[in-house]
Amino acid sequence: MRLRTVLGIGIGKFSVLVGGGKGLLKNGPQTCRWRLQGRRQYSFLPDDVKSPRAVVNPDISKIRNIGIMAHIDAGKTTTTERMLYYSGYTRALGDVDDGDTVTDFMVQERERGITIQSAAVTFDWKKHRINLIDTPGHVDFTLEVERALRVLDGAVAVFDASAGVEAQTLTVWRQAEKHHVPCICFLNKMDKPGASLHFSIESIKKKLKANPVILQIPIGSGKSFTGLIDLITNQQMTWRVKSRAEDGRVFETKSLSQSDDPELLQDAMEARAALIEQVADLDDEFAELLLGVYGENFDAVPPAKLQEAVRRVTLARKGVPVLCGSSLRNKGVQPLLDAITAYLPAPNERHHDLVRWYQDDLCALAFKVVHDKQRGPLVFVRIYSGTMKPQSAVLNINRNNTERMSRLLLPFADQHVEIPSLTAGNIALCVGLKQTVTGDTIVSSKASAVAAVRRAQKEKEGERKRGGEQASLVLAGVEVPEPVFFCSIEPPTMSRQADLENALTCLQREDPSLKVRVDSDSGQTILCGMGELHIEILHDRIRREYGIETHLGPLQVAYRETILQSMATTDTLDRTVGERRHMVTVSVVVCPIMDSSSSSLTSCEITYDEEVEEQLSPDVRDAVENGVNSSYLQGPLLGYPVQGVSTMIQSVSMEPGTSLAMLSACVSRCMLKALRQAGGQVLEPVMSLEVTVGEEHLSSVLGDLAQRRGAIRDIQSRHDSKVLLATAPLAEMMGYSTALRTLTSGNATFSLQLDIYEAMNPQHQNALRRNQVFLYA
Numbered sequence: 001m002r003l004r005t006v007l008g009i010g011i012g013k014f015s016v017l018v019g020g021g022k023g024l025l026k027n028g029p030q031t032c033r034w035r036l037q038g039r040r041q042y043s044f045l046p047d048d049v050k051s052p053r054a055v056v057n058p059d060i061s062k063i064r065n066i067g068i069m070a071h072i073d074a075g076k077t078t079t080t081e082r083m084l085y086y087s088g089y090t091r092a093l094g095d096v097d098d099g100d101t102v103t104d105f106m107v108q109e110r111e112r113g114i115t116i117q118s119a120a121v122t123f124d125w126k127k128h129r130i131n132l133i134d135t136p137g138h139v140d141f142t143l144e145v146e147r148a149l150r151v152l153d154g155a156v157a158v159f160d161a162s163a164g165v166e167a168q169t170l171t172v173w174r175q176a177e178k179h180h181v182p183c184i185c186f187l188n189k190m191d192k193p194g195a196s197l198h199f200s201i202e203s204i205k206k207k208l209k210a211n212p213v214i215l216q217i218p219i220g221s222g223k224s225f226t227g228l229i230d231l232i233t234n235q236q237m238t239w240r241v242k243s244r245a246e247d248g249r250v251f252e253t254k255s256l257s258q259s260d261d262p263e264l265l266q267d268a269m270e271a272r273a274a275l276i277e278q279v280a281d282l283d284d285e286f287a288e289l290l291l292g293v294y295g296e297n298f299d300a301v302p303p304a305k306l307q308e309a310v311r312r313v314t315l316a317r318k319g320v321p322v323l324c325g326s327s328l329r330n331k332g333v334q335p336l337l338d339a340i341t342a343y344l345p346a347p348n349e350r351h352h353d354l355v356r357w358y359q360d361d362l363c364a365l366a367f368k369v370v371h372d373k374q375r376g377p378l379v380f381v382r383i384y385s386g387t388m389k390p391q392s393a394v395l396n397i398n399r400n401n402t403e404r405m406s407r408l409l410l411p412f413a414d415q416h417v418e419i420p421s422l423t424a425g426n427i428a429l430c431v432g433l434k435q436t437v438t439g440d441t442i443v444s445s446k447a448s449a450v451a452a453v454r455r456a457q458k459e460k461e462g463e464r465k466r467g468g469e470q471a472s473l474v475l476a477g478v479e480v481p482e483p484v485f486f487c488s489i490e491p492p493t494m495s496r497q498a499d500l501e502n503a504l505t506c507l508q509r510e511d512p513s514l515k516v517r518v519d520s521d522s523g524q525t526i527l528c529g530m531g532e533l534h535i536e537i538l539h540d541r542i543r544r545e546y547g548i549e550t551h552l553g554p555l556q557v558a559y560r561e562t563i564l565q566s567m568a569t570t571d572t573l574d575r576t577v578g579e580r581r582h583m584v585t586v587s588v589v590v591c592p593i594m595d596s597s598s599s600s601l602t603s604c605e606i607t608y609d610e611e612v613e614e615q616l617s618p619d620v621r622d623a624v625e626n627g628v629n630s631s632y633l634q635g636p637l638l639g640y641p642v643q644g645v646s647t648m649i650q651s652v653s654m655e656p657g658t659s660l661a662m663l664s665a666c667v668s669r670c671m672l673k674a675l676r677q678a679g680g681q682v683l684e685p686v687m688s689l690e691v692t693v694g695e696e697h698l699s700s701v702l703g704d705l706a707q708r709r710g711a712i713r714d715i716q717s718r719h720d721s722k723v724l725l726a727t728a729p730l731a732e733m734m735g736y737s738t739a740l741r742t743l744t745s746g747n748a749t750f751s752l753q754l755d756i757y758e759a760m761n762p763q764h765q766n767a768l769r770r771n772q773v774f775l776y777a
């Protein structure tokens, strides 16, 4: 998986896992440096860090578990690289355009310059431990963002300051809100000609419905962007970076009162007064202080008091601090790091209800699994309570099994450092957990889980939920969205089928949004994914990482079927097998339950007539439900899975001697009849599309969309470009990136995400049926 071969080299109790380049390893980690690929110098730990033991378990109040998220290409990876560099963990600036960043380490990421997997890196900044996760911006990898947000305490949303809020920003913002994660906004790319603080702030207010709290104003714009004014401290920070070779490590800080630019001074004074007023509106404690002590002179408010108030506002999610900079030009990243430590919460400032029941016992959530050829699966965990130790057994509550963790690692920059233990609030990498998958909860033992249940019961007396005791102690995992694309995958020869199955099993553990199934008719292995890019990357990874040249069938859209009306049906099965006569009669009613307002598909449900429910034994009920569920797998119309149907079992009458398998078969046949008579309807995924294009190409993009059954929702202006918002069926959007590139000579960008599953009109449904006949002929 990693670009370099990873070797384990022990140093006393610690092991440092280093790259396969030329390495020099002396007694202590601080002397460990090596050169890789003849280009970048990586370092192990900065010189001022005495030993990993000293930094392994920092005080919990000094930990920041932070995600970095944004629309594709906003500059997350570039910003992360700068953070690693300024904190001293890398010795050279990585560049996505040169393909040598620390966090984008997959070959595909480096080749394409995009983030695919979220990468966790640990580094220290001004006596704080920052665990940072760089998440992908492309919509096909949204689940990676969701997984990361589940375990983070705060997030930095990076914006392209010339574009403001873009389609995917909205998605990740909603995800952060869902997990109640406090955020900071970083307006990156202030060096770009169209970059604007005002425009970005308006777009944050309008599109994200957030309350931006401006903490900095930029000095200069576009190419002449030179620095920032910090409105909290009233200081001016200037970077004298003349060329890209200069690293921006050194910058000048002076009090604003010394500024020789009266206009800038005036702007800053007005912005600070607005900031103070805004914070006073959002924070009562600050308002009281202001009115009591500084009523006469707001300017005299000490920076520390203002900062504390901004922190309270951020943690309460009443406002989001906004900072600006240009990561590529090495400006503004150090103040962003300061803001992360100053405004985002420590793990103990976040409330995790379930965790307090474990008290000092271990409770951790596995949020990511990666496969390493040498070490097997590496499981990223967030520790919520207690301490994790290597060479110990842990209980996986979800799987109800005990596993042995052999080693515990910290992902320091691009190195994995072996550590003796790790406490609550931290993020670690576990080696040896072979059964654990993303979303599993790990505790120390069954006894500790039972003790936690007892505490929970005591606390929640009387309000225990139906889900049972154990379920209440499992940290919520991550919802996996339904895949919208699928295709068959075949190994080059049958002798490699087992290798392919192994590769797919490993990839599935890493990526829960990949689904694999075997087609019952053709026996083919089917890959189901989130988008064209997702499937393309998986194909590439199977080739490179597992050495299997697979053949992919044509990419197909994951349609669904539903019904249009309710229908009651009865069926009787009377069959003699050998000496035994099986006779059963079943009556069912099927009803549509479509929720047209939601993009997610309505699942199917099974209910019983009250009297029937009482009469059926548990094994008979299981057999009935098996029959119903098997009929949901392939709809009667075109064989797509059935969604949005509620089935009521009205009667079941079985002659003595009838087997449960025959009961299931009868239910399934009766269901098929009912679904057929209820009038089938194909549902197709409809995508929302955002295209940013120069005005000169707008009409050709619109013409093309019309041919793709696209519906235009809005056309907005953004500087010299037009932003086109539309919806279009996914089936029509195959190969859109190539088509758009051709139409606009590469001068357009787009993002695509699932909007809704919609009923297909009869004409297109018939066309789909004809195509299907053609495809399988």
Ligand SMILES: Nc1nc2c(ncn2[C@@H]2O[C@H](COP(=O)(O)OP(=O)(O)OP(=O)(O)O)[C@@H](O)[C@H]2O)c(=O)[nH]1
Pocket: 070, 071, 072, 073, 074, 075, 076, 077, 078, 079, 096, 097, 113, 114, 115, 116, 135, 136, 137, 138, 188, 189, 190, 191, 192, 325, 326, 327, 328, 329
């Ligand atoms: N002008 C300008 N370009 C920048 C800046 N920061 C990043 N870029 C460029 O923007 C492009 C995308 O940068 P990345 O850091 O890969 O962005 P990302 O958000 O990580 O992208 P994904 O991970 O693919 O979503 C690259 O070409 C960068 O060189 C900046 O401050 N100014």
